[in-house]
Amino acid sequence: MADIFPLKGYRYNAKKIENLGEVVSPPYDKIGNDEKQKYLSKNPYNIVNIILGHGEHTAKEHQTAAEKLENWIQNQILIQDLEAGFYVYEQEYEIGGIKKKRIGFAGLGKIGEGETSIKAHEETMEGPKADRLNLLRAAEANLGHIFMMYSDEKKIVRQLLVETSSQELPLIDIKDEQGNIHKLWSITDEKKIDLIQEQMQKKDLYIADGHHRYQTALNFKQECEKKGYQGDFDRRLMTFFNFEDPGLTILATHRLLYGIEDFKTEDFLKGLSENFTIQTYSRPEEMFNELDNADQVNNVFGFYSKDSEKYRVISLAENSRKVIMDQINHGHSESWKSLDVAVLHKAILEKHLGFDKKALAQKQNIDYVRGRENTLKRLDDSCYQACFILRPTPVSMVKKVADCGERMPQKSTDFYPKLLTGLVLHKLNIKK
Numbered sequence: 368m369a370d371i372f373p374l375k376g377y378r379y380n381a382k383k384i385e386n387l388g389e390v391v392s393p394p395y396d397k398i399g400n401d402e403k404q405k406y407l408s409k410n411p412y413n414i415v416n417i418i419l420g421h422g423e424h425t426a427k428e429h430q431t432a433a434e435k436l437e438n439w440i441q442n443q444i445l446i447q448d449l450e451a452g453f454y455v456y457e458q459e460y461e462i463g464g465i466k467k468k469r470i471g472f473a474g475l476g477k478i479g480e481g482e483t484s485i486k487a488h489e490e491t492m493e494g495p496k497a498d499r500l501n502l503l504r505a506a507e508a509n510l511g512h513i514f515m516m517y518s519d520e521k522k523i524v525r526q527l528l529v530e531t532s533s534q535e536l537p538l539i540d541i542k543d544e545q546g547n548i549h550k551l552w553s554i555t556d557e558k559k560i561d562l563i564q565e566q567m568q569k570k571d572l573y574i575a576d577g578h579h580r581y582q583t584a585l586n587f588k589q590e591c592e593k594k595g596y597q598g599d600f601d602r603r604l605m606t607f608f609n610f611e612d613p614g615l616t617i618l619a620t621h622r623l624l625y626g627i628e629d630f631k632t633e634d635f636l637k638g639l640s641e642n643f644t645i646q647t648y649s650r651p652e653e654m655f656n657e658l659d660n661a662d663q664v665n666n667v668f669g670f671y672s673k674d675s676e677k678y679r680v681i682s683l684a685e686n687s688r689k690v691i692m693d694q695i696n697h698g699h700s701e702s703w704k705s706l707d708v709a710v711l712h713k714a715i716l717e718k719h720l721g722f723d724k725k726a727l728a729q730k731q732n733i734d735y736v737r738g739r740e741n742t743l744k745r746l747d748d749s750c751y752q753a754c755f756i757l758r759p760t761p762v763s764m765v766k767k768v769a770d771c772g773e774r775m776p777q778k779s780t781d782f783y784p785k786l787l788t789g790l791v792l793h794k795l796n797i798k799k
Contacts, residue, residue: 391789469614509604513577669756
């Protein structure tokens, strides 16, 4: 079951921040060094000052971030809402020329094992978890959202959210740098809050984005319990979307390869040809078209390398499917084994290029990139040797794998658009 709670969120004070678009940002893990400087220069109160800071990820930097957060609250740059409630969060965006809209709500979700059913679907990496835990210790605040999903075919909660958004003016209405529109409303009516809580208590929750944030919150909870603290450290700021929402979109995350000794495309493809069919094209558009129209049941990848002028589509040969599935079995479910990214990591990167799970997790010899055209363009960088172009993971597979108690390889999903950081914050109340 899912225990969720309303909150008195902290939001930017409109009387002191005229343009909210100058102070919000994408999630911390979507901000590179160049982007970080851009956000810092936008406004001295940009949330990146807190979630990433100006310097390195050190204890001093985290303490500085915590002090800034407290200063902003004391000086009413951030003000707390007077009534506890849930926050309706609507995003309007365009993808592939198609306009979409999805609607969810933000609140506090109880974290932990046992009575709380929260399912992860993706592996995490140690570095980001350690950094986020240190910031959480210093600031004692939920600064970003965890993107959660639940299943509600009758769309009971969604209907209530839509009613709120259609009857009231939003508290927040801004456009991000990609042209996506983000709107926020509050639900403070006790009957509506009770209805949402009652409906959600019947649900399992699935982490869509924010696996590192969730694990960090869980580690912090266990740490506080061990020290005998009291408070709401077992609750985490989350935003909840319905699996059945027609506005859900998952993008693919592509792979750029570098630092592979003695890599030769022809030798690599020759090794693959035992279990994979390889089609060759002269233009990237032909490769993309083949990927877009490939049978979803099959495992298919685009491939391009610097030492070849051809674009290729690599497909798992049907007569080799059982052999490959047996090779990557290791106790995994059929759903997990059938993922494109599982076949790529296990049957290609590990078997033919010598990558292992640790190397993939630590991003040794591999970078993860969004956008097909962008990935090919990034090959111009002298350090990269080749790339794999992937298809998006279907939403249904996210649920199936999580229901099996398994986690996909890292960077298997990229839910779009991202939830903005800075729309609403939660300050923890911890008694030591």
